[in-house]
Amino acid sequence: MGQGNVVSWSALMTGYLHIGFSLEVIRLLKDMVLGDAISPNEYVFAIALASCSDSGRVEEGEQCHCYVLKSGLVFHQYVRNALLHSKFFSFQEVMWIWNLVPGNDIFAYNSVLSGVLENGYLKEGLEVLRRMVSYRVKWDIVTYVNVFGLCAYLKDLRLGLKVHGKMLMSDVECDAYVSSAMINMYGKCGEALNARRVFDGLQSQNVVLWTAIIAAYFQNGCFEEALNLFSKMKIDDATPNEFTFAVILNASTGLSAIRYGHLLHACIEKSGFKDYVTVGNALINMYAKGGDIQAATQQQKYFQT
Known part of the structure; x- marks a missing residue:
């Protein structure tokens, strides 16, 4: 091409962004403005802001x-x-952008709610939720995941039950992410049995769901049931990940089941999860609370090398 226009530049930047070349997108923006003297439009800046956020620039x-x-x-x-979804603004700045003009779409609401959970601004999260209900914004899967997460942080069972009821009456498909968010919410609110009902009502369970229900029992002090679920998980051929092992190690610690912990440690070695920090911390905690200080010290030295 002799000279590109805003459409061709936008297409090129989108291609680089999609394959993970975020820094190249920023360079292309500079070439577009300084080299070809083309003024970027809203689509170009949405791409550029996303690349800045992804690359931490x-x-x-x-x-x-x-x-x-x-x-x-x-x-x-x-x-x-794009501004709301970016990672280089403070939460106060994000809220200012959000309040700048009324009429936010569901993506904007989801971005703000996600920021609420990441920064712990729960009061502001309730205000965002109130506005969504007041303006009758249609929720999607991401919204339900975020709102269930907000209920979990607040440990507000009453609100969580209302959100669950709203989801059942909607046409949103309850996938693994929404189901795990529900299970996590009930677990944090002290309702392990409700979490189990959600889990048992699913047609299929993957490692995320198994980990969520095991964590729900662990958070409510039902350590033995958590260990039993881990055994059922292996029978169902669901492969545990690093988070599953971290939770089940903490559950065995709660029961002071050091022998079971040794078996888990061997399983972790075979599965290749010994280098994960979450697993390492759980192993150190298990050995320390089980009275095996030497093993705990060895684990600590392993992660320091």
């Missing part, structure tokens, strides 16, 4: 933010959603 992200503020592109939904 805070300075370039702030420069893009200044440009869209001066040009008025911040009022476009694509740009606002």
Whole structure:
């Protein structure tokens, strides 16, 4: 091409972003503005902001933010959603962007709710949820995952039951992510039996769901039941991951079952999860609380080398 236009530049940047070349997207934006003197539109900046967020380029992200503020592109939904979803703004700045113009779509709400959970602003999360209900915004799968997570952090069983009821009356498909979020919510709210009902009502269970239900029992002090579920998980040919092993190690610690812990340690060695930090911390905790200080020290030295 003799000279690209905004459409061709946008297509090229999108291609680089999709294959993970985030830094190349930023370079292309500079070439587009300085080399070809083409003014970016809202779609280009949505791509650029996403690349800055993915690559952790805070300075370039702030420069893009200044440009869209001066040009008025911040009022476009694509740009606002990209700003809300970015990782280089403080939560207060994200809330300012969110409140800048009314009429946010579900992606904007999901981005803000996700920020709420990551930063622990639970009061603000309830306000976001109130607005969603007030404006009758249609929820999607991501929304339910975020809201169940908010209920779990708040340990608000009453709100969690309302959200569960709303989901049952909606046309949203209950996939593994939503189901695990529900199980986690009931577990954090002290309702292990409700978590088990959700788990047993599923047609198929994967490692995420097995880990969630085991964690629900562990969080409520039902250590023996957590160990029994781990045995059932292996019978069902569900392969545990590092998070499963971390939870079940802590459950065996709660029962002071050091011999079972030794068996788990051997299983972890064979499965190739011994180098994961979450598993290592659980092993150190298990040996230390089980009175085997030498084994705990060896595990600590292993991760320090």
